[in-house]
Amino acid sequence: MTASTTTLQHQSDDERPTQTALQLKAIQLFNQHQYKSAELVALFELSQLKAQTNNNVATAITLEILGDCAVQTERNRQANVYYSEAANMIHLHSQRETNNKGEDATSTWEANLRVKESRALSSNVDSIIEAAAILERSFPRSRATGHGQRQPHAYATLESLMLLGNLHSQSGRVADAKDDYKFALLKDPYALEAVERLAKLGCDESTMLALMDVGLKRLVADEKKEEDTDMAVDNENEKERQTAPKSKEPLLPLREYAQAQSTLHRNQLVTSLEHFSKLSIQFPNHPYLILEQANIEQELGHIMSSEQNYKRLRTLDVHWVEGMDKYAHLLFQLRMSRKNAYILQQGGYLHYHYSCHGDRGDNDKADSVTRGIEDELGQLSSDLLDVDPNKPEPWVCLSLYQLARDDHEKSISFVDKAISINQEHQYAHYLRGSILLASQRPEQAIVSFFRANDLQQDIPSYEGLVESYLASDKFKEAICTAKEAITKAPKDARAVTLVGLALSQAPVSQQNVGGVERAKRALKKAMDIDPGAPRPLFALVDLYASEGKYADAVKLLKDAIDGGNEMTESTTSITWNREHKDVIYAKLAEVHTQQDNITDALECYHVAMSLNAQNFLAQQGLQRLENIVKGQDPDMDESDGGSQGTEY
Numbered sequence: 001m002t003a004s005t006t007t008l009q010h011q012s013d014d015e016r017p018t019q020t021a022l023q024l025k026a027i028q029l030f031n032q033h034q035y036k037s038a039e040l041v042a043l044f045e046l047s048q049l050k051a052q053t054n055n056n057v058a059t060a061i062t063l064e065i066l067g068d069c070a071v072q073t074e075r076n077r078q079a080n081v082y083y084s085e086a087a088n089m090i091h092l093h094s095q096r097e098t099n100n101k102g103e104d105a106t107s108t109w110e111a112n113l114r115v116k117e118s119r120a121l122s123s124n125v126d127s128i129i130e131a132a133a134i135l136e137r138s139f140p141r142s143r144a145t146g147h148g149q150r151q152p153h154a155y156a157t158l159e160s161l162m163l164l165g166n167l168h169s170q171s172g173r174v175a176d177a178k179d180d181y182k183f184a185l186l187k188d189p190y191a192l193e194a195v196e197r198l199a200k201l202g203c204d205e206s207t208m209l210a211l212m213d214v215g216l217k218r219l220v221a222d223e224k225k226e227e228d229t230d231m232a233v234d235n236e237n238e239k240e241r242q243t244a245p246k247s248k249e250p251l252l253p254l255r256e257y258a259q260a261q262s263t264l265h266r267n268q269l270v271t272s273l274e275h276f277s278k279l280s281i282q283f284p285n286h287p288y289l290i291l292e293q294a295n296i297e298q299e300l301g302h303i304m305s306s307e308q309n310y311k312r313l314r315t316l317d318v319h320w321v322e323g324m325d326k327y328a329h330l331l332f333q334l335r336m337s338r339k340n341a342y343i344l345q346q347g348g349y350l351h352y353h354y355s356c357h358g359d360r361g362d363n364d365k366a367d368s369v370t371r372g373i374e375d376e377l378g379q380l381s382s383d384l385l386d387v388d389p390n391k392p393e394p395w396v397c398l399s400l401y402q403l404a405r406d407d408h409e410k411s412i413s414f415v416d417k418a419i420s421i422n423q424e425h426q427y428a429h430y431l432r433g434s435i436l437l438a439s440q441r442p443e444q445a446i447v448s449f450f451r452a453n454d455l456q457q458d459i460p461s462y463e464g465l466v467e468s469y470l471a472s473d474k475f476k477e478a479i480c481t482a483k484e485a486i487t488k489a490p491k492d493a494r495a496v497t498l499v500g501l502a503l504s505q506a507p508v509s510q511q512n513v514g515g516v517e518r519a520k521r522a523l524k525k526a527m528d529i530d531p532g533a534p535r536p537l538f539a540l541v542d543l544y545a546s547e548g549k550y551a552d553a554v555k556l557l558k559d560a561i562d563g564g565n566e567m568t569e570s571t572t573s574i575t576w577n578r579e580h581k582d583v584i585y586a587k588l589a590e591v592h593t594q595q596d597n598i599t600d601a602l603e604c605y606h607v608a609m610s611l612n613a614q615n616f617l618a619q620q621g622l623q624r625l626e627n628i629v630k631g632q633d634p635d636m637d638e639s640d641g642g643s644q645g646t647e648y
Contacts, residue, residue, distance in 0.1 A: 016109055017058055020045060026065050030072075039069040057093050060086040060113075067116060076123040083117035104153060105138045111155035114138040115163060122167055125423070132167035135160055141179075152183040158191060165197065170424070174201055182211055189215035189254055199261035200456065208258050216250055253279060260292070267459055267489030269296050287313055291323045298330050299460070306330055319387050324380065325396035325418075325427055331377045332400045377401045392418035392425040399431060408439050426455040433464045442471035459485060459494045466498045475506035493530035496522055500536060504543050519543065531563060538587060550595045557588040582611035586618045593625065601625060 019027065022045040029038035042065045049059040067082035087110050094106035105111040114134055122131035139153035139160055152161060165180030178201050184194040189212040198208055260275030273296045280289045294309035310327040313320055381401045384394035399414035412435055418428040433448030449464035462485035469478035482498035489495040500522035503515045520543060526536035537560055544553040561584055589604035602625060608618035 016061060019061060020058065022048075023058075023061055023065065026062075030065065030068060033072075035069045035072045039066060039073075042066050042069065056089040060089045060109075063089075064113060064116075067120070071116075071120060076120040080117055080120040083113050083120060087113035087117060103137045104140050105155040108155060111138065111157065111160065115157070115160045118167070119163060122163070128167055128170050132164060132171060132173075135164045135167070139164070150179070152187075156183065156187075158184055158187045161187060162191065162194065165194070169197070169201070177201060178203055182207075185211040186215050186218070189213075189219070189250070190252065192257060195254075195258050196261050199258070199265040202265070203262075205259060205262040208262060209255055212254050212258060216254075253282065264292070264296070265456075267492050267495070269300055269492075272296055273300070285316060287317055287320055290316070295323065295326050298326060299458075303330065303333065307334075318383070321384055321388050321391050321393050323393070324384055325393040325400070325431075328377060328380055328397035328400045329427075329431075331373055331380065332404055334373050374401075374404055377404055390421060392422045392428050395421065396425070396428050396431060399435075403435060408435055411435050424455055426452050426461075429455065430461055430464060433461075433468065437464065437468055437471065440471075442468040446472065457488050459489055459492055462488070462498060463494065466502055470502065470505050475502065478502040479506060491529065493526040493533045493536065496526040496529060497533070497536040497539065500526060501539055504539060516543065516547075534583065537584075541587060541591065545591055545594055550591060553591045554588065557584055557591065560584050561588075582608040582615045583617060585611065586615055586621060589618070589621050593621065593628075598625060598629070 022041055026038045026042040026045065029035075029041060042062050046059065046062045046066065049062060052058075063082045063086035067079040067086065070076070070079035070082060090110045090113065091103075091106060094110070095101065098106070100106060105114055118131045118134040121127045121134065139156040141153065142151040161180050161184040165177045165184065168174075168177035168180060178198065181194040181198045181201070182203075184191050185198070185208070195208060195212075199205075256275055256279055260272055260279060263269075263275060264272040273293065276289055276292045276296065280286065280293060283289060290309050290313045294306045294313065297303075297306035297309065307330055310324075310330060314324075314327075377397070378401050381394065381397040384391075384397050388394065395414050395418035399411045399418065402408075402410040402414060412432065415428055415432045415435065418425060419432070422428070429448050429452035433445040433452060436442070436445035436448060445468040446465065449461055449468055453461035453465060462481060465481045466478045466485070469475070469481060479499070479502040482495075482502040485492075485495040485498050500519045503519035503522065506515060520540060523536040523540040523543070526533060527540070530536075537556065541553045541556050544550070544556070561581055585604045585608035589601045589608065592598075592601035592604060601621070605618045605622050605625070608615050609622075612618075
């Protein structure tokens with residue numbers, strides 16, 4: 001709805017005078033998107049009205065039209081001045097009429113102008129606090145009652161509450177933002193963005209559901225009042241109204257949606273996926289539901305089903321941009337799994353979990369599949385840039401494309417472009433941290449991961465922080481961050497694993513007594529939560545190997561292989577072990593190599609290669625074994641005589 005449409009719509013209930021002929025003409029031009037002409041006509045009218053010193057209210061109408069024109073032509077500062085002057089005129093007029101000396105809004109017209117004034121000002125990031133102050137003065141909350149409850153201002157609307165909540169959130173005033181979104185939900189329980197933001201800010205699920213119930217009851221009560229008014233005006237249809245069915249059920253499954261969002265932001269991904277799946281069955285072509293399913297499946301490691309949902313979304317709407325950077329990430333994961341560039345020590349959402357060699361093509365065609373996936377990533381980048389280059393997702397996608405081509409500097413420049421477009425795009429900050437960490441710049445990575453975690457406290461951002469702290473030898477910070485991750489997701493194997501990793505890598509001087517044993521307990525607990533997760537398995541294997549307990553390490557890996565054979569399609573945990581035994585065999589060969597058990601190591605490497613000819617770890621391990629047998633440096637590269645680092 002355009003600003004001028006709003007002006008006309010509220011003409012009867014906000015004390016606006018009848019518009020002049022020139023004002024009506026300016027509004028007509030505005031509605032036809034002739035903003036320059038509308039502005040010129042309004043300026044002619046303004047020059048006449050300002051000569052009439054006693055006609056401030058009529059002048060306010062013209063100033064509002066000029067503000068609307070300025071917004072449409074992206075002159076938000078000028079719009080802010082117009083709206084402010086108009087609102088002040090109306091406020092002063094009302095004070096003279098009512099002898100009210102307060103600063104709060106006195107009519108729906110003034111309230112509407114204050115929202116416009118704040119919105120225009122908030123377009124400048126540096127003016128967020130000032131923009132929030134306008135709304136706080138205009139819509140002060142009531143004092144707390146005996147039950148500690150505060151009420152929104154009488155003229156506060158859903159728009160004003162959501163805008164103020166967003167401004168408070170951006171300025172770090174989380175408690176105030178929660179209150180604003182709660183009030184918004186009371187105003188209209190169908191304000192689903194308020195549900196999402198409350199979940200993101202950590203609002204209790206039961207509180208959200210209670211607010212929605214109260215909001216629904218208020219809607220029903222308001223509908224009843226309207227019906228009673230209609231019946232009083234027109235009694236002829238009274239019998240028909242009484243016999244007509246009156247729906248008191250919500251129009252949408254609001255509780256299911258609230259539970260889906262709440263569990264998602266509490267990192268209960270499996271439960272959240274169940275809720276979104278139920279919603280998707282009822283509403284099969286809803287793009288947001290498909291996107292949420294794809295994102296959750298991707299983070300859980302269900303790569304093939306995630307890819308299917310992303311493709312389904314692209315088929316449904318080829319111009320869809322939101323969240324497509326996560327699809328680019330998935331393509332990047334597929335591409336990197338082709339190269340088998342596992343960074344098992346470093347881990348991270350960007351670096352580990354994924355090996356899909358058996359799902360997208362035969363091993364003999366691995367190179368062509370790799371190129372095909374890279375082409376898909378490049379095409380997706382091009383498509384998104386064509387749709388909307390003013391959103392961060394296309395630039396994040398382009399960053400991942402360059403990262404897949406091993407050009408870290410270009411990748412950083414493109415992700416910086418994405419952040420410059422939207423500084424609150426969480427995944428862009430996360431990706432920036434991942435690139436910096438992979439480029440051996442952990443100190444800089446900490447800053448990006450911290451910002452990503454500040455925007456959304458999910459496990460990947462915690463992983464990035466812990467890894468960066470460990471790489472920077474900041475072990476106390478790593479341990480504290482890992483423990484914080486557990487408080488956010490106590491039943492998530494990844495969070496429990498972080499504690500084990502931090503404790504196992506920290507020197508004895510920087511941890512309590514028994515740190516290694518506590519690390520083992522944490523890693524075993526993570527394996528109990530998710531038997532198929534590779535990271536706690538390999539971390540525990542490394543711990544045993546570092547202590548010389550090779551038999552225990554070998555047993556762990558063999559149990560993982562046998563356990564993977566027993567896992568079924570109905571297993572709720574990530575079925576990584578069952579699907580990707582080649583990587584476990586390569587790790588087993590590595591342990592045999594540490595024992596100088598060359599025969600068993602060779603056998604395991606060959607089994608790994610037979611399962612996946614593109615297994616980079618097996619290829620690298622075989623090369624190292626050959627060098628050992630020849631009495632050479634194990635890390636000597638045949639091609640150039642230099643040391644061979646882990647491929648990214």
